[in-house]
Amino acid sequence: MEQKKSLKTILKNMSDTNLLLVITIVVFLLMYAFAMIFLGKGFLKPQTFCNILNENAALIILSCGMSLVMITGGIDISVGGVTALVCMSCAVFIDYKGGSIIGSIGIALLIGLLYGLFQGYLVAYLDIQPFIVSLAGMFFARGMTTIVNTEPFNVANEAFVALKDTRVSLPGIGSVNKNGDFINAYVEIGVVVALIIVILMFAFLRWTQIGRNFYAVGGNKQSALMLGINVKKTKFIAHLICSILAGIGGYVYFLHVGSGSASHASGAEMNAIASSIIGGTMLTGGVGNIIGTLFGVLSLSTIKNIVASAGFDQAWWTGITVAVMLCIFLVIQSVVLARKSK
């Protein structure tokens, strides 16, 4: 009884960021344990987990940017469109124009940078609603993707395919296959990039002054202003970083699928927002954690995998599950907020 009480007080005294982070990690662990016990086999293999990472490396990067913008109280729904635009532009550049891989990375970064500068300026300095700006950005990117090239196609360039198929083996982790051979679990290059970005972003938000400014601006704009923080500049930087990360995420997505198509990453913005919310980033701003976001992505993809392997593999179930999960977490946040105001 007494222990319960102390647990309650611990929960009550916890900051919103930590409380939501704990909820997320617990939910993820419970879900994965559930999958291991009831769906068995597949989920016990380390490679299954690695595949979740492989498939969602781009999403992790996009979600990091999304969390950052959401911490400052904004939102950016153009990331999915930017991903598609990056994929198509790089594919066309490499295959049709005979460009190099370094060049294509440059293009990806350039698209992200331009998007960030433009959207950041409109949101921060002209004070236009971020949702409207990025909605227009999303439609622009999707439209531009079709203008760059209408037909979807696979990239055949050898150097690129070699890079795409590069696998990083994880020493000591793996499973025994039917023939009794030990097979190392592997991840793709994108995962390495994604994890580096997660670590960098975590450190950036936690230990740098600009990083702390994001929380201050998102928490209370007025007080941030009075503390002498340049609110506009902070918002601008948040959108800039988010779009650049969208460019990088787009390239990682491109590395994973190896093709250009106007329908690539459809709904990625939605998944990124959902991951951030599940990861404990508050839409109202000021609260959030990159580690939580990482777990948000993992939770989201785990539940998708569970839904798929439980036999509901029709496409519509994914959409409905994601929406239901998002809905639940939004309501949790709302309740947490209400608790605070009491």
Add this chain to the structure above:
Amino acid sequence: MERIKQRFVISNIFRNQLFIPIAALLIIFIFNLIADPGFFKVTLGYNNAGNPLLNGYLITILDYGSELAILAIGMTLVTAASGGQDISVGAAIAIAGSVILRVLCGSDSRSEELHAPIIVAFLIACVVAALFGAFNGVLVAVFKIQPMVATLILYTAGRSIAAWINNNELPIVNDVRFTYFGGLIPGIPIPVPFFIAAICVAIIFLVLKFTTLGLYTQAVGINERAAKLNGLNPVAIKILTFVILGLCVAVCGLIKTSRLSTINYSVIAKDIEMDAILAVALGGNALGGGKFNMWASILGAYVIQALTTTLYKFNVKSNALPAYKAVVVIILVVASAPIVREKAQEIVKKLRAGRVEKEVA
């Protein structure tokens, strides 16, 4: 009477919010006039069934702009009350359309005859759409989630739910009467959707005229706390606006499915949320909530359709269309941003001051 009306319009035109959409419409028309006057040609022809119909780009605008105008009604109210937009309308139209087909065709997707009267199907779709509207409304009003994020849930799930309602089959309605709502009634050469839109506009006009809906939504949008202190119930009013938008969505679902006699879950009403928001913005309504002008939004919807039709006329592919519209949105929101307006006014003032100084000198 006519003249008085005209004078009324002209005298108010610059003060009025309607100035922006009318100016935009004029720009589009002038552009078309220069590029190809054939844009304005309307001819009387006959369709395959031998019914008279009017052809021409202007008729296309009136026809396909109808759904948008109906949506703009609901979207304006939602925007005014909650200070955000509903981005799930496209997905909700898919749900409403799916419900209509499900009721009409039953479980047999190739049924020869209707399983229920069309009006019953429509009313059921209204109820379903209103419920989804209420769901959005509850998220926004009770749980205080930003409207655009709250409706993101239905935006993701909507088309999946629509497919699920019909078991992912594509039912086809084999009844001429069903095609009337999105096509032509024999003998009348003007497309029916235009009349449906006119009826909706008339209803909302009467509602705004004879009830306090307009006043209350604006009060809630301008200052929720003040509205509450004055005895209004902001939660109920916000939910009500979302329910009204749900009803608009049901009407659009009927028109959209009637046009094809079937449904395509991933394509039906795609990107329409963008157009509907654009219509509200083009009408000069503040996207942050508060005051609104219904006429300006409705006119805005037809202006958007005029833009779309013009782009199609110049062979812009439908997938590339959003890019052009996005540019228009950005120009619009930048032009209407308070900061930009203030700066523009300052510049105008300075210019005037300069002129006065010169005159004095």
